[in-house]
Amino acid sequence: MRKTPASLSWPLIGALLLFSAFPFAYLIGLSLTDSTLARPLNGFSGLDNYADALASTAFKSSLWRSALFAVGAALLQLALGTALALLLAIRGRRLGWLGVALLLPLVTPPVMVGVAWKLLLAPVGGALPEIADTLGSSGFNPLGSSLGAFVSLLAIDTWQWTPFVTLLLYAALLGVPRELLDAARIDGASTRQLLRHVILPLIAGTLVAVFLLRLVIAFKVFDIVYVVTSGGPGFATTLSAFDIYRTGLQDFQVGEAAAATVVFSLLVGIFVTVVSRLHKRVREVAP
Amino acid sequence: MIARPRRWATAVVTVAIALASLPLLYLATLSVRSRDDVLSGSLLPSKLYWDNWPDTFDAIDLTRFLVNSWIVALLAVVLTMALALPGAYYVARAGRAGDRLAAITMASYCAPPVVAVLPLFFMLRWAGLNNTLPGLALVVGLANLPVAVWLLDGFLRRVPREIEEAAWLDGLGHWATLRRIVIPLASPGIVAAALICFFLSYNELLFAISFQQQQSTQTLPVALSLFQGDRNIEFGQQAVASLVGIVPVYLIAVLAQRRLVAGLVAGAVK
Structure with missing residues (x-):
């Protein structure tokens, strides 16, 4: 056995410093200073940016909305x-061929997923409102109401990610040793008992791991909000990533956006x- | 076997998949319908209207956006793989130190990408790389690094250690062993990981929309996100633009499906 040379790890460590450590340090700097897009780090301003971020109703409400979205999406999926x-x-x-069917939603660009669903839900000309109309309920427009828009985003995210969850759990189920199942059957276990006492404990680790992975990814959601609802109606679907993007790169409140980002990262950190x-x-x- | 194979299980799965394919089938029908036909309220085309296809290419410069997307995604994948392969090899073989590096890498993945948008915006501008394709590829390539390390780790671990040890006896160093022995042996998995990183880069919106303010360097997701909207009633053209972006990834996914499924599963179930 030879020692693995550390030089193998340098490219990765260098990239992490460049892409994670440096941006985070810079972000803290931005959050403590007066910054504009033209002139970053322009004079120390203490915690003013944090006060501004936490005074923003849009941002504060986006935090629990993001948490609700991430946990809801992960559990549902x-x-x-x-x-x-x-x-x-x-x-x-x-x-x-089911493998292909499970793969396609996952690889569809989220922007295109958003466009497809937005057209599907369009109040005039969209397929779902037309179907609802035929069934006798006119004026079906989920994107027009707060709850409807939030649920629509959850549905779209679920459309995209459930196949991935299915694939990983299917693999975990295939990993359950056959002898164990046969032995339990011979002992007279019903399918329900088999699920509850043999299979579930064996795949519990995968279940939590997949939940964690989905939680992390769901906190990042930006594309479908941007395309389908633009955060509306009102702020009903303004998730934190979208609010921070808007504050920083559309309203140019760079310092406030940086402070909001730090707060949002803390929230994600706690959940993770x-x-x-x-x-x-x-x-x-687990055994 | 969990239960005896049942017909109804197949039936339920088939129905679920049929329902799941509706949004995309709808896009396909929209792409061949005229504006008036869509607004008339019927669900299916009354008459095939192919003009949407050339009209969309006239309305927005789809070819350029598609080429931009491919350039960014290919450059990003090359960068990701070049950095992730030695990193993942270290993670797989360096014991405790490897585990620690893996934990740090995954921790960096937990942070939402919006965290890095503002700092990287200033960094790219400082380097003169904002509004360029290599600049975007650099950011996207680095962003996908944790995913690549996570997937590759599983594959590299499966390369039998004895083969590596034989290579060392023949006088190869670790880098040469990685390049000449490990990478060829793990190539099916590496291809799967590279494809998954390609999809992630090709689909990326947040960085692309934050850094590419000029049309000439925008990718397809950015262009489409700006093209669609409540004021655009050309449903057919939006559908065409979407399909133009989707078709290439679907072709790749279908052609490489076995490898991709195996790749995702191997990454997750170690």
Whole structure:
């Protein structure tokens, strides 16, 4: 055995410094100074930017909205994905063309997903309002109401990501040793008991890992908000990433956007830490 | 076997997939419908209207945006892979130190990309790289690094250590072993990881819309996000522009589907 030379890690470490450490340090600098797009880091301003960010109703409300969106999307997709993965496992044959079907939503550019759904939901000419009209409920316009728009974004995100969750959980189910299932069957376990006492404990680690991954990605959502709702109606779908983009690069409040970003990162950090703790615990308990 | 194979399981899965394909099928029907036909309220085309296709290429410079997207995505993938391969090899083989590097890499992935937008905006401008394709590729390539390391780690670990040890006995160093032994052996997985990074780069919107203010360097997602909107009632043209962007990735995904499915699964289930 030879020691792996550290030089292998240098490109990655250099890139992380350039792309993560430096931006974060710079961001803290921006958040503590008067900055414009033309002149960054223009004079120390203490915590003024943080006060401004936290005084902004749009930003403050975007925080819990982002959290609700991320947790809601992750849970919903985990439930649907697990159900579909179980169905695929019960189907008991190789994935075949279903593999392609699961892959396509995942690789569709989110902007195009947004456009497709926006056209589908358009109050005039959109397919879903037309169908609702035929069924006798006229004026179907989910993007026009706060709740409807938020639920629409959840649905769009779920359309895009459930296949991915399904694929990962299906793989985890395939990893459950057959002898274990056969032994439980011989002992007279029903399908429900099998699920509850054999399969679930074995895939619990994957479930939490996938939940964590989806949570992290769902906090990043920007594209579909930008394309489908622009954060509206009102602020009903203004998630934090979108609000920060708007504050910094459309209203040019660079310092305030930087402070908001720091606060948002802390929020994401808290969620990620809690779920990774849970993940560690589950992995320790799991056989 | 969880339960005896059932027909209804196949039926439910098939129905779910049929429902899931509706938004894209709808795009396809829209692309061949005239404006009046769409607004008339029927769900299917009353008459095929192919003019949308040339009209869209006249309305926006789709070819240029498509070329820009490909250039950015290809450059970004090359950068990501060049940095991620040695990094992932280190993570896979350096024991505790490797685990630590993996943890730091994944922690950086948890931060939403909007965190890096403002600092990178100033950095690119300082380097004279804003509004350029290489500048955007640099940012996107670095952004995808954690995903690449995460996927590659799983593949590189599967290369039998004995083969590496034999290479060392023959006098190869670690870098040469990586280049001449490990990369060829793990190439199916590396291709899958590279394709996934290609999709991520090709689909990226936030950095592209923040850094590319000039039309000449915009990517397709940026152009489409600006082209669509409540004031644009050309549903057909929006559908055409979307499909033009989607078709290439779908072709790749279909051609490489086995490898991609295996790649995603190997990354997640280690």
